[in-house]
Amino acid sequence: MSWIVQAPVARAESFPGRNVLLSVEASDIAASTRPGQFVMAALQQHSSIPSPLLKRALAVYAIETEEGAPSRINLLLKVIGEGTRQLAQARPGDHLALLGPLGNGFQWEASGGKSHLIVAGGIGIASVLLLAQQLRNEGQDVHLIYGARSGRDLVGLEDFQKLDMDVITTTEDGSQGMHGLVTDGLQQLWSRIDPGTTTLYVCGPNPMMQAVSRLAAERSVSCQISVEVKMACGFGVCLGCSVKTRDSYRLACTHGPVFDAGRFVWEESQASFETVRAP
Amino acid sequence: MSWIVQAPVARAESFPGRNVLLSVEASDIAASTRPGQFVMAALQQHSSIPSPLLKRALAVYAIETEEGAPSRINLLLKVIGEGTRQLAQARPGDHLALLGPLGNGFQWEASGGKSHLIVAGGIGIASVLLLAQQLRNEGQDVHLIYGARSGRDLVGLEDFQKLDMDVITTTEDGSQGMHGLVTDGLQQLWSRIDPGTTTLYVCGPNPMMQAVSRLAAERSVSCQISVEVKMACGFGVCLGCSVKTRDSYRLACTHGPVFDAGRFVWEESQASFETVRAP
Amino acid sequence: MSSKTEKHPETGTADLSVEVGSLQLKNPVLAASGTFGYGLEFQQFFDLDRLGGFCTKGLSLQPMKGAAPGRIQETPAGMLNAIGLENVGVDGFIRDKLPLLGDCGTHVIANVLGKSIQEFVTIAERLEPYPEVSGLELNISCPNISEGGIHFGHDPEMTFQVVQAVRGSTRKPLWVKLSPNVTDITVFARACEEAGADAISLVNTFVGMSIDVHKRRPMLSNVTGGLSGPAIRPLAVRLVHQTAQAVRVPVVGIGGISHSRDALEFLIAGASAIQIGTANFYDPLVSLKVIDGLADYCRQQKLPGIRHLIGTLQIREGQFFYT
Amino acid sequence: MSSKTEKHPETGTADLSVEVGSLQLKNPVLAASGTFGYGLEFQQFFDLDRLGGFCTKGLSLQPMKGAAPGRIQETPAGMLNAIGLENVGVDGFIRDKLPLLGDCGTHVIANVLGKSIQEFVTIAERLEPYPEVSGLELNISCPNISEGGIHFGHDPEMTFQVVQAVRGSTRKPLWVKLSPNVTDITVFARACEEAGADAISLVNTFVGMSIDVHKRRPMLSNVTGGLSGPAIRPLAVRLVHQTAQAVRVPVVGIGGISHSRDALEFLIAGASAIQIGTANFYDPLVSLKVIDGLADYCRQQKLPGIRHLIGTLQIREGQFFYT
Numbered sequence A, B: 001m002s003w004i005v006q007a008p009v010a011r012a013e014s015f016p017g018r019n020v021l022l023s024v025e026a027s028d029i030a031a032s033t034r035p036g037q038f039v040m041a042a043l044q045q046h047s048s049i050p051s052p053l054l055k056r057a058l059a060v061y062a063i064e065t066e067e068g069a070p071s072r073i074n075l076l077l078k079v080i081g082e083g084t085r086q087l088a089q090a091r092p093g094d095h096l097a098l099l100g101p102l103g104n105g106f107q108w109e110a111s112g113g114k115s116h117l118i119v120a121g122g123i124g125i126a127s128v129l130l131l132a133q134q135l136r137n138e139g140q141d142v143h144l145i146y147g148a149r150s151g152r153d154l155v156g157l158e159d160f161q162k163l164d165m166d167v168i169t170t171t172e173d174g175s176q177g178m179h180g181l182v183t184d185g186l187q188q189l190w191s192r193i194d195p196g197t198t199t200l201y202v203c204g205p206n207p208m209m210q211a212v213s214r215l216a217a218e219r220s221v222s223c224q225i226s227v228e229v230k231m232a233c234g235f236g237v238c239l240g241c242s243v244k245t246r247d248s249y250r251l252a253c254t255h256g257p258v259f260d261a262g263r264f265v266w267e268e269s270q271a272s273f274e275t276v277r278a279p
Numbered sequence C, D: 001m002s003s004k005t006e007k008h009p010e011t012g013t014a015d016l017s018v019e020v021g022s023l024q025l026k027n028p029v030l031a032a033s034g035t036f037g038y039g040l041e042f043q044q045f046f047d048l049d050r051l052g053g054f055c056t057k058g059l060s061l062q063p064m065k066g067a068a069p070g071r072i073q074e075t076p077a078g079m080l081n082a083i084g085l086e087n088v089g090v091d092g093f094i095r096d097k098l099p100l101l102g103d104c105g106t107h108v109i110a111n112v113l114g115k116s117i118q119e120f121v122t123i124a125e126r127l128e129p130y131p132e133v134s135g136l137e138l139n140i141s142c143p144n145i146s147e148g149g150i151h152f153g154h155d156p157e158m159t160f161q162v163v164q165a166v167r168g169s170t171r172k173p174l175w176v177k178l179s180p181n182v183t184d185i186t187v188f189a190r191a192c193e194e195a196g197a198d199a200i201s202l203v204n205t206f207v208g209m210s211i212d213v214h215k216r217r218p219m220l221s222n223v224t225g226g227l228s229g230p231a232i233r234p235l236a237v238r239l240v241h242q243t244a245q246a247v248r249v250p251v252v253g254i255g256g257i258s259h260s261r262d263a264l265e266f267l268i269a270g271a272s273a274i275q276i277g278t279a280n281f282y283d284p285l286v287s288l289k290v291i292d293g294l295a296d297y298c299r300q301q302k303l304p305g306i307r308h309l310i311g312t313l314q315i316r317e318g319q320f321f322y323t
């Protein structure tokens, strides 16, 4: 069940690296979102035809509560093109047209004795905070490896540090944490993990997700990826967001956005999302 | 000579009747605008394709000076459709994309002994303040007949009252001034005017301008009308804004927007502007 | 048709009912094929009985897996798509979707697509026993598959043959959806009429293309795709008007409708009903808003019923026309 | 061509020059006919020598007063126009406009329109003696007049005849501007090529229509008009690509360009140069921005010159194509 809401913007914060956090009043969505799910969002405009025409998919980054009840969702976005530029203009008092929650989120076993490795690149971080929070609530063992171009791009880092979990950061310019890519950070933990009890959850640029998937496959570590695909509707009717899995074409919006990395066919899925992120 | 400027909005005021006044920093335009001229305006947007696509024509309502030099222009607009709704969203700090000044304004003789009758209906008032100010500066005899649906729609009235001139207001609901139409107000002065030395300057809805033109023609009073026409460019290249005069088709943007009422062919000009104002 | 027709007093005062041939619609607003799934996906948002009807995703004889990823691209006030007609197939539809729709209270129009005349006929025959399917809409105009589709839609003789063949094998109302990518649409509309079509649906999408300038590759895996959305509305209104002048069968207007004002343009131009496509993606409630807007218009204009609006465009003498 | 070519160091480092047949352009950006007046109107905004060239408003043999008022209507991301080819006539142009343009430092392409083959020929002959006119662009595609125009543009044989006749009466580069409102554009492009055209310009506007729903009347006095602007870009890119595959003469791409990215799409699709139309209305400086953007792109992509980009679209094997 998804909700269609005109959600008032309660707060808008800008961060370095063209990142923006929007907190919007949407209690129905806030109450029903699972980790890894997303919304379709647009800034409510005054023209009869929205420009850009289509909403944009955004992960639910965090959920705020009021008097104990979920009341607001947080969206964390990076300005890339038309859609995100438009959304980044949102000010308190403006409204977002929202549809959500959408998609299937991450999957994990509530039982203990497992190790959870979250790997995020850049704005991919937006898809994994709810997961980390939930896992920590369950008292599970969670590690985050978070990479970005530079230290100032590591938006949201404190939200994870707050969870009292193991966090490794990597930056391409070496300005914070390890100098290198998330895969370098992963290598650091790699020898210590038990393939049988570890799960990887990955969200970020495709080359990064592909590299991590490959590492996981080599050691048969279970691995879930959250992919970014161009979407027109977000709820399974346009059939525009298909990706290739070993089974067949799958819709990223309803079957995904989280897929089993081992069944994902990168080569044939590329065209769907290679232009979503700016080069 | 027209200027292309990105003009910062200095002030935005809302008035009853969906009227908005925008004060924008545009010293080049402010310094060179004559009464009756206009600008093409759009709210600077963050998308690469503006929506609506085309700018809208707006009269220069007033000119503000800073340390004696013209610095800002005032635009007075009524929200009708997409374009004006967009412009009405402008807030201080936003920018308007402006092109102007454009068109030929009103014409009058600087010599004394003449009587000037300005007739404005609704937002037509936006085109005639500069004229009234200029005529009063020259010490000439100026009368304004200003009609609207209701008293609260008589936006800008004080700006004329300040000029120490004769002002007659008419409202359709009788809530302020005379109960009736501007033509009723005009009748009140009509017996007293000298056709040989009087000029009418008219701006407002077409039925009103047509009615006033007819009265003027009956007594051979010189009459200038400022017409509203759909415009794509505003500077004479699209050829989209033509109206019919006795001479031939004429472009409202470069030959107008002010035309000699006696030479204007209403019937054939209708299609150009009958949908500009909401019904 | 359901008994729920009278449920909505806010539109109840205006008579929005129209006829498309023998089919009575409670209002002229349908959802367009390929933008409304099999109807089920929208039941979470509103009761389908609000609609005049909806068209299913195009059904082929066999299920189709569709085009490779890279299927959509946004464009100014529009979008390109090359879905490649992914669908569950006519049997899958009958088996898995139709039962779930149940008595949904509105007309279900099955949009169908064959690779040959025989396939079109077979699909029509499979659907014939199901009263839940109110009518067929032949898609002879899809620009995104190499066989069938547009091959029929760009040849008047083929158009005639396929329509005639299906006409002979179904008693359901038969609509034919035309391609706008032709020099003279009226030739095709007349071929459909002569072959026994009950209505002409137009337009399908316009062929377009978008290029990734960094990679120098087409944005769509299929290279070209169909353009839809508000951008094409003026083109569609013109084709609907031209066609309504040329044939006696009703025309169903489609293309860029996202507001009651847009729908009114099509009705005034001569459409007996309209379909909403792309707007369902960015505003799933758009159909309801359009229906309410039509009712408001009727009241404001004191129209006894929306049907009185159809084809009422006034053209002054001496005005140019389709030169 | 002027000596001012080297004046702009910001674009100077990237080689933007292209060739359209025998015509050398300093950059591939021209202003499109009907959107740039006779060039004079833009001199207040910038030096015309910045442009690769511009096309004049369509010139007829006699001056034309154009269509009745009600000539334009905005649409989503586009506009309809039915100007009816108001223009000063070829003699008026030569007498009143050409002298004012002087040595404007860029190519002036005279867009011409005749009601008959003979008129086309006569106009070409009148322009022949003037070296300030770099080339002719035959408008056989205007949807807004009842004689001439689109009558030629919708009949390949007529297209061939008019191009051949003008070819015989001018030594200037001869471009032909095609109507996109046809089923197969390549038939017309090949007819032009065979008749001796030096380049194909496309697209002209798409026929569309808009209705005032309160008055139930067409928004345009001409009823229908031509759709232009960003809305049509995907359609134009596709037609340019298809045409560039079909003929050997260069193609000049037109339709909805308002950004360097848009221009790049056309160049990659196979256009040797591009024209900007409607965008001149809402942003008179758009051409300069596009030129600067092309230079930036060349630098970023380390292209030795923009000409190396033309027709470099990569299509993977197995991808569908113009089905």
Ligand SMILES: Cc1cc2nc3c(=O)[nH]c(=O)nc-3n(C[C@H](O)[C@H](O)[C@H](O)COP(=O)(O)OP(=O)(O)OC[C@H]3O[C@@H](n4cnc5c(N)ncnc54)[C@H](O)[C@@H]3O)c2cc1C
Binding pocket: A038, A056, A057, A058, A059, A060, A076, A077, A078, A079, A080, A081, A082, A083, A084, A085, A123, A126, A127, A227, A228, A229, A230, A231, A257, A275, A276, A277, A278, A279, C211, C212, C213, C214, C215, D261, D265
């Ligand atoms: C499930 C899911 C969750 C997501 N969650 C988030 C999130 O939480 N936060 C977030 O920031 N994003 C998220 N995204 C991505 C987001 O939805 C946007 O797709 C993305 O940010 C880009 O959209 P845009 O409108 O900004 O750019 P677009 O306008 O779509 O443009 C994309 C890029 O293409 C370029 N481009 C345009 N035309 C051309 C051309 N002709 N040639 C070459 N390049 C061109 C643009 O300049 C830009 O760089 C998510 C996506 C999905 C599917």
Ligand SMILES: Cc1cc2nc3c(=O)[nH]c(=O)nc-3n(C[C@H](O)[C@H](O)[C@H](O)COP(=O)(O)OP(=O)(O)OC[C@H]3O[C@@H](n4cnc5c(N)ncnc54)[C@H](O)[C@@H]3O)c2cc1C
Binding pocket: B038, B056, B057, B058, B059, B060, B076, B077, B078, B079, B080, B081, B082, B083, B084, B085, B123, B126, B127, B227, B228, B229, B230, B231, B257, B275, B276, B277, B278, B279, C261, C265, D211, D212, D213, D214, D215
């Ligand atoms: C020289 C000049 C000076 C001007 N000065 C001023 C000024 O100072 N202040 C001012 O406020 N205005 C002024 N105007 C008018 C202004 O330029 C706008 O044209 C006008 O306000 C309407 O523009 P819009 O974008 O708001 O409405 P638009 O979006 O252009 O719509 C116009 C109307 O048409 C309706 N409409 C849209 N589609 C349809 C359809 N299919 N059927 C029926 N109706 C439809 C809309 O709902 C609306 O009511 C001036 C015009 C000119 C030419």
Ligand SMILES: Cc1cc2nc3c(=O)[nH]c(=O)nc-3n(C[C@H](O)[C@H](O)[C@H](O)COP(=O)(O)O)c2cc1C
Binding pocket: A238, A239, A240, C032, C033, C034, C035, C057, C058, C081, C083, C085, C111, C139, C142, C177, C203, C204, C205, C227, C228, C229, C230, C232, C254, C255, C256, C257, C275, C276, C277, C278, C279
């Ligand atoms: C993603 C998508 C898929 C479509 N699939 C079909 C289809 O299967 N069969 C069909 O006849 N039309 C199909 N269409 C065309 C629409 O039904 C409609 O004719 C077209 O989009 C124009 O209307 P619009 O501008 O309102 O979208 C599809 C359109 C889109 C955007």
Ligand SMILES: Cc1cc2nc3c(=O)[nH]c(=O)nc-3n(C[C@H](O)[C@H](O)[C@H](O)COP(=O)(O)O)c2cc1C
Binding pocket: B238, B239, B240, D032, D033, D034, D035, D057, D058, D081, D083, D085, D111, D139, D142, D177, D203, D204, D205, D227, D228, D229, D230, D232, D254, D255, D256, D257, D275, D276, D277, D278, D279
């Ligand atoms: C108002 C207007 C007038 C036009 N007049 C002409 C003309 O006289 N001759 C011609 O060949 N094309 C004419 N065109 C077509 C343009 O040159 C161009 O082909 C078309 O507008 C598509 O480009 P665009 O989308 O960039 O505007 C005109 C276009 C517009 C909008």
Ligand code: FES
Binding pocket: A230, A231, A232, A233, A234, A235, A236, A237, A238, A239, A240, A241, A242, A251, A252, A253, A254
């Ligand atoms: S985005 Fe429409 S089906 Fe997935």
Ligand code: FES
Binding pocket: B230, B231, B232, B233, B234, B235, B236, B237, B238, B239, B240, B241, B242, B251, B252, B253, B254
């Ligand atoms: S508005 Fe373009 S010529 Fe007047």
